Amino acid sequence: MTLALNGVTKEFNRRSIFRDVSFSLGSGESLAITGRNGSGKSTLVKIVCGLLSPTRGTIEYVHDGKMIEGEDVRNHIGLVSPYLQLYDEFSGMENLELLSAIRSDRTLEDGRIDEVLNDVGLWERRKDLLRTYSSGMKQRLKYAFAVVHRPDILILDEPTSNLDKDGIEMVTRRVREQQKSAILIVATNDADEATWCSKKVELGTHR
Ligand SMILES: Nc1ncnc2c1ncn2[C@@H]1O[C@H](COP(=O)(O)OP(=O)(O)OP(=O)(O)O)[C@@H](O)[C@H]1O
Numbered sequence: 284m285t286l287a288l289n290g291v292t293k294e295f296n297r298r299s300i301f302r303d304v305s306f307s308l309g310s311g312e313s314l315a316i317t318g319r320n321g322s323g324k325s326t327l328v329k330i331v332c333g334l335l336s337p338t339r340g341t342i343e344y345v346h347d348g349k350m351i352e353g354e355d356v357r358n359h360i361g362l363v364s365p366y367l368q369l370y371d372e373f374s375g376m377e378n379l380e381l382l383s384a385i386r387s388d389r390t391l392e393d394g395r396i397d398e399v400l401n402d403v404g405l406w407e408r409r410k411d412l413l414r415t416y417s418s419g420m421k422q423r424l425k426y427a428f429a430v431v432h433r434p435d436i437l438i439l440d441e442p443t444s445n446l447d448k449d450g451i452e453m454v455t456r457r458v459r460e461q462q463k464s465a466i467l468i469v470a471t472n473d474a475d476e477a478t479w480c481s482k483k484v485e486l487g488t489h490r
C-alpha cells in the first residue's frame with residue numbers, strides 16, 4: 284500500500300488553513316501530524332480519509348499496483364477520532380456490527396468481532412447500550428471499529444484521549460502492530476505520541 288499527498292491545500296471560506304502539504308508513505312511507514320490547536324491537523328486527517336476534499340492538490344491510494352478510488356477507500360482505512368459518531372441506543376457489539384457493515388468489500392472472518400472486543404477490553408460490557416459507556420470505553424470501541432477489518436492505513440486523531448494507563452498500553456501495542464506491515468498516521472499535540480512515528484509534518488509554520 285502507498286499513500287501520497289501532493290500539494291494539498293485547504294481553505295475554508297477563502298481562509299487558508301494549510302498550504303502545499305506533500306508526503307508519501309509506504310507499508311511499514313508512519314507519520315506524525317503536529318501543530319498547535321487550530322493548525323489543521325484534524326482537517327488534514329479528514330482529507331486523507333476522503334471525508335473532506337482539498338481545495339487544491341491530490342491524494343492517491345495505491346494497493347497492489349492499483350489505484351483505489353471513491354467509496355472503496357474506506358475499506359482500506361481505519362480511523363479513531365473525536366468526531367467519529369457512535370450510536371447511543373445500540374450496544375457496543377451492535378455498533379461494531381453496524382459500522383462494519385458499512386464497509387462493503389470484506390466480510391469479517393468468524394469470531395473477529397469477539398476478538399477485537401476482547402482486545403480493547405470491552406468483551407464483558409459488549410451487550411450494554413453505548414449511552415451507559417464511559418468516555419474511555421467509547422474511545423476503546425472506536426479502536427475496535429478502526430482495526431476490525433485490518434486496515435492498510437490506520438489514522439489516529441488524538442489517540443489517547445480519555446484513556447487510562449491500560450488503555451494507553453492497548454494503543455501502543457496496536458501502534459507497534461500496525462507499524463510492522465501497514466501505514467500509521469497520528470495527529471497529536473503530545474510530543475511523546477509524535478515520537479511513535481518515523482516521519483513528521485508540522486502544520487501552522489507558514490504564518
Ligand atoms: N467546517 C469548517 N468550516 C470552517 N472552518 C473550519 C471547519 N472545520 C475546521 N475549520 C477551521 O480550520 C482550522 C483547523 O481546524 P482543525 O480542527 O483541523 O485543527 P486541529 O489542528 O485539529 O486543532 P486541535 O489541536 O484543536 O484539534 C480551525 O481554524 C478551524 O476553525
Ligand SMILES: [Mg+2]
Pocket residue numbers: 324325326440
Ligand atoms: Mg484536531
